[in-house]
Amino acid sequence: MSTLQHAWLGNYEVSSTHCTGLTFARHSHDECVIGVNLIGEEKVWLDRREFEAGPGSITLYNPGQIQGGGAAHGAPWHFVSLYATAEQLAADLGLSHVEFDHACCFQPDLAQRLAAAIKGALSADAWLRERNEEALVLLLGEVVGVSGVRLAGSPKTSKSLISRAQELLASQLHQSPPLDQLGDELGLSKFHLLRAFQKETGLSPRQWAMQLRTCRAKGLLRSGVSASDVAHDLGFANQSHLNRHFRAAYGITPGRYQRVLKR
Structure with a gap:
């Protein structure tokens, strides 16, 4: 018996699997897996050799490699996976090509961070999915x-x-440009764009755009625009989405903020 969550995140396919005694034929x-x-x-079982991968292990398969195996009968198993073409992975990381030299790396800290980003990419919240795409690109740099x-x-x-980059993000606040588009505009791979942007601002592009969106929301609320209209005008998914980010930034909900201003 198994439970599978699956989604596409841009050009990445991601999944999370909980199962018992699941095995795969060769x-x-x-894609790279x-x-x-x-x-x-x-x-x-990988290309005529066998090994074990326990908790904290990251397994890496090149395209075309014959693989198989799984968990023992009745044994619980939870794993997350990411699939990307070698060409896409290379382009995102600014490499001419990608080929893994090691099939298994025991990296507990990196494994937990990578798993958290993949699980975040399965979120129903579009902003969280975009944030975790950024996290995944940087983590994939560590993985390779x-x-x-x-x-x-x-x-x-x-x-x-x-x-x-900030001008491009500010001009499209209602729907931030995809990382591919932003990178192409600046002549940078996704990986190098994210590293350079964080080094300069301390934030990722999505975080920077959200703080600007939230700041503009504060100005509109101050001028008397309703929270629902602010959410719509600035591209928040809904008013509760605005509420969550506004409260995280300022410690107060938009509604209460406007009531305080009227006193």
């Missing part, structure tokens, strides 16, 4: 690094380049 994938084992021991792939150094980025 098979291959066209990255898995994180959270509970249970996985016995893996521990797998034996050498990442190129970050290209030099000027403050004017990051300012251009």
Whole structure:
């Protein structure tokens, strides 16, 4: 018996599986497959060799590799997976190509962070999915690094380049541009865009856009615009979405903020 959550996040396919005694026949994938084992021991057969991957292990499969295995009969197993074409993964990380040298890496801290980002990518909240896409890109840089792939150094980025990114985000606050579009506009891979933006601002592009959106919401509320209209005008999913982010930023709900101003 198994429970599967599955979603597409941009060009990544992600899933979370809870099961008991699940096994897979020998098979291959066209994509790179990255898995994180959270509970249970996985016995893996890969290209005529066998190994075990327990909690804290990250498994890495190149396209076309024959793999199989699973958990022992009756044994609980919880794992998350990410699928991406080698070409897409290379483009996102600013590499000419990607090929994993190690099939299994025991990296408990990285495994937990990667699993948390994949689970976040399964959220029904669009903003959380976008935030976790950013987190995944940065974490995938770490994953390919521990797998034996050498990442190129970050290209030099000027403050004017990051300012251009901020201008693009500010001009499309109601619907922030996808990372691919933002990176293409600036001539950077997703990975190098995120690293440069965070280094300059301390925030990811999505976080920066949300703080600006929330700041503008405060100004509109101060001028008497209703919370529901503010949410609509600034591209929040709904009023409760505005409430959550406004309260996180200012410690007060939009409604209460307007009532306080009227006193």
